[in-house]
Amino acid sequence: MKVLVPVKRVLDYNVKPRVKADGTGVDLANVKMSMNPFDEIAIEEAVRLKEKGAATEVVVVTIGVAKAESDVLLTARAMGADRAILIATDDEVEPLGVAKLLKAVCDEEAPGLVILGKQAIDDDSNQTGQMLAALLGWPQGTFASKVEVSGDRVVVTREVDGGLETVDLKAPAIVTTDLRLNEPRYATLPNIMKAKSKPLAKKTPADYAVDIAPRLATLKVVEPAKRTAGVKVADVDELVGKLKALGVAK
Amino acid sequence: MKTLVWVEHDNAAVKDATLAVVTAASQLGEVHLLVAGSGCKAVADQAAKIEGVGKVHLADDASLSHALAENVAPLIVGLMADHDAVLFPATSNGKNIAPRVAALLDVMQISDILSVEGADTFTRPIYAGNAIATVRTSDKKLVITVRGTAFAKAATSGGSGTVEAVSGAADAGVSKFVSAEIAKSERPELTSAKVIVSGGRALQNSENFHSLIEPLADKLGAAVGASRAAVDAGYVPNDYQVGQTGKIVAPEVYIAIGISGAIQHLAGMKDSKTIIAINKDEDAPIFQVADIGLVGDLFKVVPELTGKL
Numbered sequence: 207m208k209v210l211v212p213v214k215r216v217l218d219y220n221v222k223p224r225v226k227a228d229g230t231g232v233d234l235a236n237v238k239m240s241m242n243p244f245d246e247i248a249i250e251e252a253v254r255l256k257e258k259g260a261a262t263e264v265v266v267v268t269i270g271v272a273k274a275e276s277d278v279l280l281t282a283r284a285m286g287a288d289r290a291i292l293i294a295t296d297d298e299v300e301p302l303g304v305a306k307l308l309k310a311v312c313d314e315e316a317p318g319l320v321i322l323g324k325q326a327i328d329d330d331s332n333q334t335g336q337m338l339a340a341l342l343g344w345p346q347g348t349f350a351s352k353v354e355v356s357g358d359r360v361v362v363t364r365e366v367d368g369g370l371e372t373v374d375l376k377a378p379a380i381v382t383t384d385l386r387l388n389e390p391r392y393a394t395l396p397n398i399m400k401a402k403s404k405p406l407a408k409k410t411p412a413d414y415a416v417d418i419a420p421r422l423a424t425l426k427v428v429e430p431a432k433r434t435a436g437v438k439v440a441d442v443d444e445l446v447g448k449l450k451a452l453g454v455a456k
Numbered sequence: 457m458k459t460l461v462w463v464e465h466d467n468a469a470v471k472d473a474t475l476a477v478v479t480a481a482s483q484l485g486e487v488h489l490l491v492a493g494s495g496c497k498a499v500a501d502q503a504a505k506i507e508g509v510g511k512v513h514l515a516d517d518a519s520l521s522h523a524l525a526e527n528v529a530p531l532i533v534g535l536m537a538d539h540d541a542v543l544f545p546a547t548s549n550g551k552n553i554a555p556r557v558a559a560l561l562d563v564m565q566i567s568d569i570l571s572v573e574g575a576d577t578f579t580r581p582i583y584a585g586n587a588i589a590t591v592r593t594s595d596k597k598l599v600i601t602v603r604g605t606a607f608a609k610a611a612t613s614g615g616s617g618t619v620e621a622v623s624g625a626a627d628a629g630v631s632k633f634v635s636a637e638i639a640k641s642e643r644p645e646l647t648s649a650k651v652i653v654s655g656g657r658a659l660q661n662s663e664n665f666h667s668l669i670e671p672l673a674d675k676l677g678a679a680v681g682a683s684r685a686a687v688d689a690g691y692v693p694n695d696y697q698v699g700q701t702g703k704i705v706a707p708e709v710y711i712a713i714g715i716s717g718a719i720q721h722l723a724g725m726k727d728s729k730t731i732i733a734i735n736k737d738e739d740a741p742i743f744q745v746a747d748i749g750l751v752g753d754l755f756k757v758v759p760e761l762t763g764k765l
């Protein structure tokens with residue numbers, strides 16, 4: 207089966223986000239951008255399925271700025287994806303719009319499995335995979351910590367609030383990744399060089415004729431209330447005293 | 457505005473997470489509930505007593521027993537003909553189902569709201585809570601998930617809702633529940649505990665985690681949490697993880713032991729009332745948010761602390 211992996215280019219997880227002084231958003235000028243960490247896990251899983259013979263082809267797709275071609279989409283192919291699709295736009299596309307574009311890509315590509323990240327670490331929406339599943343009428347295995355594919359069955363172990371849950375899905379299906387699904391491999395320099403010759407299709411949202419007009423207007427973005435460092439206690443006795451004062455110890 | 461709250465439950469009792477959602481919904485308008493499950497009449501009766509609740513829609517069907525999104529979402533879409541907004545707790549179940557409903561309604565979901573600013577305007581955290589966005593929706597119907605720590609819990613008594621059966625539940629036939637491994641614990645639940653003791657990578661292994669963190673938690677009647685590093689290394693199960701991509705907690709007292717204070721961890725606990733940190737590195741970032749800090753080796757300090765309590 208073909209596996210489609212949607213990836214998003216986001217502020218690198220090691221960079222501390224800075225709110226712009228004018229309150230319009232987070233400053234993304236001259237900061238390191240990377241692939242969303244959950245999407246690296248998604249690619250790794252897809253590539254492993256291919257290495258095991260359960261997948262035939264791994265296609266990655268991103269919706270975002272043209273620059274993604276030379277960073278995240280290159281990384282994705284260096285990790286083992288066979289080809290990439292760039293749907294280039296400078297506008298921010300909301301999860302609903304992303305899901306609609308991805309549905310159009312699925313209609314063309316007919317994958318047996320789509321593996322997405324559970325959450326983009328910039329908008330923290332945690333929506334796109336579930337929305338895509340709804341638009342396609344496919345089953346969903348969200349927050350996956352284990353994925354097993356056999357024939358048209360996809361068995362997904364999910365990280366849920368109380369522990370783990372296992373569901374059995376009928377392919378074609380949607381999976382979203384949690385942190386412990388796998389440890390993504392690095393894109394090595396030789397593989398990055400080789401990846402440059404792997405196919406890349408360039409598209410724009412207009413090619414898909416879907417409505418991606420935003421529904422949400424961001425009125426303002428502010429920093430959260432700051433916590434300030436408190437006191438240091440010298441020893442355990444002093445800490446015990448503090449716990450008593452807080453009423454949590456007798 | 458008529459709102460619908462999806463009730464989180466285990467077919468026996470209403471889960472606490474629902475109560476904060478009821479409070480958020482009541483700030484928008486009239487509150488109706490949906491109890492969807494299998495053999496869950498008792499849950500509906502219990503839910504009807506929640507303060508401020510009007511109608512309780514009860515959908516009782518074998519296909520709804522495990523809250524599979526494929527089966528629950530169409531049912532909610534049907535009920536949305538008569539409601540203006542649907543709200544879910546931002547729990548793993550809520551986050552699984554809500555976007556599926558939103559897409560079927562052609563609505564952009566508003567995730568993890570922190571406050572209701574108006575009938576169409578909400579605040580929500582982005583970038584692991586390093587920024588708070590105020591967003592206004594132009595959608596006609598609202599689909600919302602609610603951060604439990606941001607709203608007071610509605611009282612579980614005083615309500616006089618009426619229970620009404622809903623039909624139309626069906627098995628979409630594309631997914632099946634296989635099994636669940638749900639940890640049973642005598643301890644308070646992480647998301648509702650007054651005190652939390654959390655351990656990090658510094659515990660080194662599962663034995664140390666259990667022999668050092670748990671006795672302290674027992675002394676304080678606390679829930680036990682962990683950093684991602686501790687979970688990844690297998691010291692404790694996944695549902696202990698506190699953070700951007702784990703549980704969001706805001707207890708009276710949060711004690712972080714051998715946790716460095718990465719932004720992804722802080723995202724899950726920095727709204728705790730009092731933060732206490734024990735770390736051997738006096739420059740650890742956790743001390744920048746801690747109200748009370750103790751610089752020391754946890755292997756020495758924690759047993760001493762447990763002994764003196």
Ligand SMILES: Cc1cc2nc3c(=O)[nH]c(=O)nc-3n(C[C@H](O)[C@H](O)[C@H](O)COP(=O)(O)OP(=O)(O)OC[C@H]3O[C@@H](n4cnc5c(N)ncnc54)[C@H](O)[C@@H]3O)c2cc1C
Binds near residue numbers: 703
């Ligand atoms: C996409 C993404 C999502 C993430 N989500 C989460 C999340 O939800 N929750 C989360 O926690 N993390 C999350 N992380 C991981 C996060 O970035 C950190 O890696 C993690 O929180 C570190 O865990 P730690 O503090 O236990 O370990 P470390 O950073 O290794 O810190 C260990 C600390 O213990 C101290 N120490 C060592 N020995 C002792 C001793 N003997 N006595 C006292 N102190 C000692 C050290 O000084 C150090 O400060 C996420 C990361 C990514 C990329």
Ligand SMILES: Nc1ncnc2c1ncn2[C@@H]1O[C@H](COP(=O)(O)O)[C@@H](O)[C@H]1O
Binds near residue numbers: 248329
């Ligand atoms: N612009 C985008 N392009 C491609 N994939 C995306 C995009 N936005 C989100 N996704 C996918 O959807 C997942 C969840 O994102 P979100 O719903 O925004 O939290 C991400 O981990 C990606 O796999």
